[in-house]
Amino acid sequence: MTTPDEIDENVRAGSVEGPLTATEQGLIDEIRRRTSALGERFCTSCGYCLPCPQEVNIPGIFRLWNLQRGYGNDAYSRLEYQKLCEQRHWADFPGASAEHCVECGLCETKCPEGLPVMADLKKAHSDLTAPRQ
Ligand code: SF4
Ligand code: SF4
Structure with a gap:
């Protein structure tokens, strides 16, 4: 949760009494199935690691990697990462690509998920630029 509105929404959800409907339970199962592909820990896009001195x-980048790995959105993820790498002004995700990381380690000291950000950036870059099978 990153905003007061999200806290309010979660409090409302937690206050609902009674069992989940079959539709609600199905939705939860589907989300669990998809996110299991991301492993136990993954980037939640909280942004606490920013700013990066290299503007990575x-x-x-991790959002695109998650979309590719967890949601099968390979084409969009690759295209948007390519635009990011090429610094296209119409890119959905501006800033610098993973290749600009100089491994200062600053982001890893601030990530609440304890992610190995530097290593994961390399994996993300590799996956998002690898030749299609
Ligand atoms: S380790 Fe890399 S990504 Fe992290 S803050 Fe330093 S330059 Fe940026
Ligand atoms: S702090 Fe960690 S979880 Fe949050 S955006 Fe950065 S890498 Fe992702």
Whole structure:
């Protein structure tokens, strides 16, 4: 949760009494199934690791990587990462690509998920630029 509105929404959800409907339970199962592909820990786009002195768009890159790995959105993720790498002004995710990371380690000291950000940026770059199978 990153905004007061999200806290209010979660409090409302937690205050609802009674069992989940079959539709609600199905939705939860589907989300669990999809996010399991991301592993136990993954970037939540909180942005606490920013700013990066090299202007690497850490949350944006990980968002694209998550979309590719967890949601099968390969084409969009690759295209947007390519635009980010080429610094296209119409890119959905501006900033610098993972290749600009100089491994200063600053982001890892601020990530509440304890992610190995530097190593994961390399994996994300590799996955998002690898030749299609
Ligand atoms: S380790 Fe890389 S991504 Fe993290 S703050 Fe330093 S330059 Fe930026
Ligand atoms: S602090 Fe961690 S979880 Fe949050 S955006 Fe940065 S890498 Fe992702």
